[in-house]
Amino acid sequence: MTLYIGNLSYQVTDQDIREVLSEYGQIQRLNLPVDRETGRMRGFAFVEMSDDGQEDAAIDDLNGAEWMGRSLKVNRAKPRDSRS
């Protein structure tokens, strides 16, 4: 499953996210989208995790939690638009 994490601080790095999310399961993939033109983080992330049943606990725990001075928004990610 893939987790969507929004409202991230610009200071957050992929390693920070790994640290936190690894408590709830094995991280398969991490994606931190940046604005293609400005190179800035877009303020959210996607974390694909092994389906071991703890992802929902991660959502419960982290959604609304304060992290790096911001309130996280954690959800199940929606599939990305594919452009065959």
Next chain:
DNA sequence: TTTGAGCGC
């Protein structure tokens, strides 16, 4: 700062 790429006619 809230759903991912890339980017040509």
